Amino acid sequence: MRVTIGQINTTNGDIDGNVAKILAAIERARSDASDLIVFPEVCIHGYTSQDWFQDRDIINSALEPLESLIPATEGITAVIGTIRPNEDSDGKRLFNSAAVISDGSLVGFVDKTLLPEYDVFDDPRYFEPESQPNGIVEITCRDGKKHKLGIVVCEDFWNDKTFWRERLYEKDPTAIVLERGAELIVAINASPFNKGKIALRCEMVSHRAKHERTPIVFVNLVGGNDGIIFDGASLVADEEGDIILQAPAFEEFVETVELDSRKPDARGISGDETQSVRDALVLGIRDYAAKNNFRKAVLGLSGGIDSALVAALAAEAIGPENLLCVMMPSPFSSAGSITDSEELVRNLGCEGRIEPISDAFDVLLKQLRLDKPTRGGESLAAENLQSRIRGVLLMAISNAEGRLLLSTGNKSELAVGYCTLYGDTNGGLAVLGDVLKTEVWKIARDINQTAGREIIPNAIITKKPSAELAPNQFDEDSLPAYELLDPVLRMYFEQKASPAEIIAAGHDAELVYGILNKVEHPANEFKRRQLPPTLIISKNAIGIGRRRPITHKYRRVAKRDHLSAKGL
Template sequence: MGTFVVCHLLPKKARSNRSQNYKDPSTNIAAMLVTIGQINTTNGDWEGNTAKIIQAIEQGKKDGSNLVVLPETSIQGYTSFDWFLDKEVERCALGPLAEIIAATEGITAIVGTVRPSGLITGRRLYNSAAVIRNRELLGFADKTLLPEYDVFDDPRYFQPSNERHLFSIGDCKLGVAVCEDFWNDKTFWRERLYTNDPADELIEMGAQVLVSINASPFNKGKMGQRCAMVSHRAKTARLPIVFVNLVGGNDGIIFDGASIVADANGKIILQASPFQEFIETIDLDCDVADDRCLPGDDVETIHKALVLGIGDYARKNRFKKAVIGLSGGIDSAVVAALACEALGAENVLSVMMPSPFSSRSSIDDSVELGKRLGMPVIEHPISAAYETLLSQLKLPAPAEGKSSIAAENLQSRLRGNILMTISNSENRLLLSTGNKSELALGYCTLYGDTNGGLAVIGDVLKTEVYAVANHINLEREIIPAAIINKRPSAELAPGQFDDQSLPPYDQLDRILRLYFEQKASPGEIVATGFEPSFVYDILNRVESPANEFKRRQLPPTLIISRNAIGIGRRRPVTHHYRREKLMC
């Protein structure tokens, strides 16, 4: 089990006084103590997940809490995907509830779970919140709105519910909304995907406290958006809202936690620490704004999300060590620094694999980075093997001004073979180091630098990679300035630099951000000030069948944005679509 962060808004003396003068919520709804159970679950680890749920319940009891709230599908793991179609999962889904129910003496718990729908026609499971009070299962709040955008595919697994219930804790009427059921406030969102608003229906039914359990993945800017949404709903409805979110990495999807409690005035009275497990008890009538802050900007949250994603992917897949190909460039340097932070520098092996075209400065910079991080760095030159294969395959050697794609890619594939062999022989997780800007345009080598078990920065634009590097260097220079300031180059040919094959990164990334994250049309992108031919050229490279074929074979990619390459964006390999002005 992971380490819990256990803290309290009320100091011990204040909590002691509080317990002496405590008014039961049956007579004073605002006088409710609520425990936030922001836990890190693992798909399919029902025993481990259940133990964490019970540990949160026990902490709530120690705090004298009335209510403890756990995230969406916290028993099974939200990103279980097609395991939710498995008949054994359906049959056993509610098994762990018996142990959880037995642990709830003297407290109410809301626990995310799936449960059999019992339907002959339709999906076999509901996505539900089990409401348990004092060792009794009061019932379930089943999810109605089932998202199927971006990384979500709820309708594939779950049956939508048409029923709404309030649950009584004494005289307090509790409304419970499962994730998306809370996210459709017509007074907050300019565009909505659904006509009905289950959370609003619960409020109209007379809910006096609204609880929302969530598995809301991390995206840039989303934490602030959640705060605004919860505060707005609480202030508008004039009731407290408890918004509990899942935390942890699951394949490429990262859940940031950052759970929120707002009082009836919309004041945020609890802001849970993001990117870590968090158990805390809050007094709904404390009337004190939480002075903890969310990370200050997107760069900081990207940094923390990637560290969590690496650590959880390794730990949950039973890797203790990692291996990285170190080129002397900024991408591999940033991945190395993040991996050392996530796994410990002693567990990260960096491998230099110089070819005839590698510069001396790249080797020296890699060695210096290893010293600063405290990670082992070894060297396996590829020149001899490269020259042998070049001769055997009768390939022309790369020369300045002359293209020899096969010979250039051969170097990358030799490096990929070395890294996969080390991974295989030493049971190390190979971390891929390609960035989103280059992967989007296919500027990568299949079965070469795309090899790996996890693509750490595959959803991080090149300009963001620089920003993360500078953030890593905030307190001291960890990544050498020489790496950050050098002109990017794959060093696969004499005199080769990235800007000979790619547009300037600042311009490219503006277009990619609009196209991927905001789903802007070519015309909308052109309207921001770009030349049409420039936009269409970039977008057609993005949508090239050959480049989509490459991206299909990437390892799981840590996701930090909406509509990311991979699970969040689905394109066919075989197609004749082209980005141009269509006659329609």
């Protein structure tokens, strides 16, 4: 059997555009003499369409796009992720389905059984689960032979008891189709990127194919949709567990393989996590801008590492000719901040502009009767005023020139509230909102290493971090060193570790409780709630997957947590 991966980049609600991509991929597969082409989960409407899936017009017209797809399948079978109405009076109004179309006829639908409700997923809000999973569909290939496909939708593949130590569900729809004679597993997915996910998927697919002695076609969505980034990295494994077709990550891919080719393919797996995160951020910027009709972007360039990295990523994403970097020196800006920024602008080949804020700052200080800071923390209102003046300037440029404003704050700062609301948090997209400070440095160095020259000036990478809102001010005056802060934040967010577990990993107890009480403080939840959409590159990130109240009285108390850890 010849199988084609249809790894396409879809846009929520662009049904005509998404269908056009599906039709083009089907035509490519037909020219490859393919028997079967497989597309991602809900690729017709867009998987992250959220409450659009509760809209009556969307529900009532859910099957209309199939009318143009069915005739296009003459001589080939297509498995396409879609939605379909629930005709019963009870339950949610839609099913999350795989439409199976073969040789110009709709064979039927396979509905998703396991509906995830964690992190960025909210399937039970929109979809009715399949209560009697049986994803066996029989198709006829070009050689006239009939084959049984076992079709599963995303989460229905992710519950293998021989692979996972802990499982979220009792049922395993993939095991059910295997028991019923599936000769080939077809898994359609909208699996978002996060660190380590690409390698995990490869291991999972390879393990199950080898364990069950059954080939697997695993097709994943690619593209950025708001803050969620889908990496693609689709793959086909043969019955030996060898990967015989590997789609590259972060780009569209339509290609065909013979299932018994026995030719291992590892093109899409670099093994370099830093490069994968960089590629994810670039794709996230590019798609967010393009899908929201922005050709140009703007950001504030401070002379620090965060804005420098965002500038480098944005130049790669949309082209340096479409990027404007604005330098806005205040009375406390060092000379190096401007010269380093100017060097970066030259290295990137983008436009630079200087808009000093000192005069506006002095006028507002006088009007508001505020004292100019003489040291950090002495006058927070005056410090924050500088950031807010910069925010006003950037938003004005964004409005006047039709540019997407990119926010430059990193996850370490945003987690503990070391940012100014309506100042450096302004923007249309938070590029580094899920990137820890230590990861920022790592990506910056990787950019230079890959280029073989200094794209980001080394002076920016090595300088001591400072907000430069007061004389001789440095981040470590207000925060723990990032080398101490970030490992605690990583365990807290990505592993959902308790304070006791973080302390047991070797971190100082006082440090841990101090950090977590900053993260969870209502004032900092309030700030994060108002952030722009954040590009997500890890599990349990700051963004739509984090759901905590702003108004609360919870506090971390060391004694209580230690007693809980002992089961007392």
